[in-house]
Amino acid sequence: MKKRIILHFDMDYFFAQIEERENPHFKGKPIVVGADPKGGRGRGVVSTANYEARKFGIKSGMPISKAFKLCPKAIFLPVNMELYQKVSEKIMEIAKKYSPIFGQISLDEAYLDLSFLFHDRRKKEIVWEKAKKLGEKLKKEIFEKERLICTVGIGPNKLVAKIATNQAKPNGLLVITPQKVKSFLAPLDIEEIPGIGPKTAKRLKSLGIRTISQLRKLSKEKLKKMFGKVGERFFEAARGIDREPVLVKEIVKSVGKQITFEKDTRDPKIIFAEFEKIIKAVFQELKEGNFYCKGIVVLCRYFDFETHSKSKTFKKKTKNFKLIKREAEKFLLKFLLKSKKPLRLIGLRLKVS
DNA sequence: AAGTTCTTATTAC
DNA sequence: CTAACGGTAATAAGAACTT
Numbered sequence: 001m002k003k004r005i006i007l008h009f010d011m012d013y014f015f016a017q018i019e020e021r022e023n024p025h026f027k028g029k030p031i032v033v034g035a036d037p038k039g040g041r042g043r044g045v046v047s048t049a050n051y052e053a054r055k056f057g058i059k060s061g062m063p064i065s066k067a068f069k070l071c072p073k074a075i076f077l078p079v080n081m082e083l084y085q086k087v088s089e090k091i092m093e094i095a096k097k098y099s100p101i102f103g104q105i106s107l108d109e110a111y112l113d114l115s116f117l118f119h120d121r122r123k124k125e126i127v128w129e130k131a132k133k134l135g136e137k138l139k140k141e142i143f144e145k146e147r148l149i150c151t152v153g154i155g156p157n158k159l160v161a162k163i164a165t166n167q168a169k170p171n172g173l174l175v176i177t178p179q180k181v182k183s184f185l186a187p188l189d190i191e192e193i194p195g196i197g198p199k200t201a202k203r204l205k206s207l208g209i210r211t212i213s214q215l216r217k218l219s220k221e222k223l224k225k226m227f228g229k230v231g232e233r234f235f236e237a238a239r240g241i242d243r244e245p246v247l248v249k250e251i252v253k254s255v256g257k258q259i260t261f262e263k264d265t266r267d268p269k270i271i272f273a274e275f276e277k278i279i280k281a282v283f284q285e286l287k288e289g290n291f292y293c294k295g296i297v298v299l300c301r302y303f304d305f306e307t308h309s310k311s312k313t314f315k316k317k318t319k320n321f322k323l324i325k326r327e328a329e330k331f332l333l334k335f336l337l338k339s340k341k342p343l344r345l346i347g348l349r350l351k352v353s
Numbered sequence: 354a355a356g357t358t359c360t361t362a363t364t365a366c
Numbered sequence: 367c368t369a370a371c372g373g374t375a376a377t378a379a380g381a382a383c384t385t
Contacts, residue, residue: 063371
């Protein structure tokens with residue numbers, strides 16, 4: 001197994017930072033990019049908040065109604081996705097030049113495999129120093145060309161690089177060499193490990209496990225028993241082990257759309273009109289991606305958050321709009337008949353190939 | 354019994 | 367005043383079903 005050097009970078013408070021750049025008079029004020037708060041009654045969530053807004057306790061993914069309560073005087077901005085997409089493209093074009101092995105994770109985050117630096121067969125400290133220089137150069141180029149700051153993490157694999165980024169935010173750069181991995185991870189909260197979310201963390205915390213060093217004390221067998229396949233990954237992650245390659249392209253397995261109604265409803269007129277829009281939009285994506293549809297999943301969420309799905313796999317893959325539409329509407333109708341609760345959300349997903 | 358398919362849970366961004 | 371909550375996508379587990 002060859003040694004690697006992996007760089008991860010993540011734009012700091014990306015959407016909000018772009019808004020600051022576009023409107024310099026926002027600087028220094030709390031900015032929340034996300035759904036319309038509608039005076040505290042909005043149904044959406046926060047996409048990104050700048051650091052001034054975070055001082056009030058506002059975070060990504062938080063209900064916008066809660067964000068509004070925490071800081072009603074913040075500047076609430078809608079998501080201008082086309083703009084962020086354009087900025088993202090420019091940044092990714094810059095980053096790609098630093099390594100042919102480049103893997104984009106989202107609009108604001110990507111990995112670079114810098115293992116080619118090892119072709120310099122000098123002492124390993126020098127090679128890691130070169131990786132750091134490269135990271136500094138990347139940060140500098142992004143800032144000079146786009147006036148945006150980011151954080152860079154460098155490590156022997158994707159896992160360590162990403163955690164390093166998160167620890168160094170904002171506007172940081174952190175290099176974790178293989179010798180430092182163990183002591184770097186030891187004091188960190190288990191939720192720093194990608195894949196350990198709130199539910200998993202709660203189960204581990206009930207055993208008194210809060211830090212990665214405590215997680216290391218659990219055997220592979222115990223973790224496997226508790227969490228199945230991912231448990232084995234937690235075992236390795238706690239030791240800083242990760243073999244995931246930096247992937248250039250990902251295979252799309254499904255495409256879909258879902259919407260939450262402004263108000264919960266049982267009115268079939270409203271529901272089926274919205275569903276038709278969804279079907280058309282999803283079908284458009286099928287066309288654009290030149291995919292075949294292998295099956296469908298229809299989902300619904302009732303007013304009380306109870307969520308259900310119905311899915312079917314077709315005998316033969318298809319691009320037949322009428323067929324897909326008929327099958328999808330059949331499922332939605334079943335949901336309406338099965339319960340008289342008002343609907344909060346409906347959605348359609350196509351399994352593709 | 355084995356192989357698919359369906360449904361839900363969890364996570365990440 | 368408990369329980370606040372988007373949209374898109376992947377993965378895994380276990381149940382339910384076919385063959």
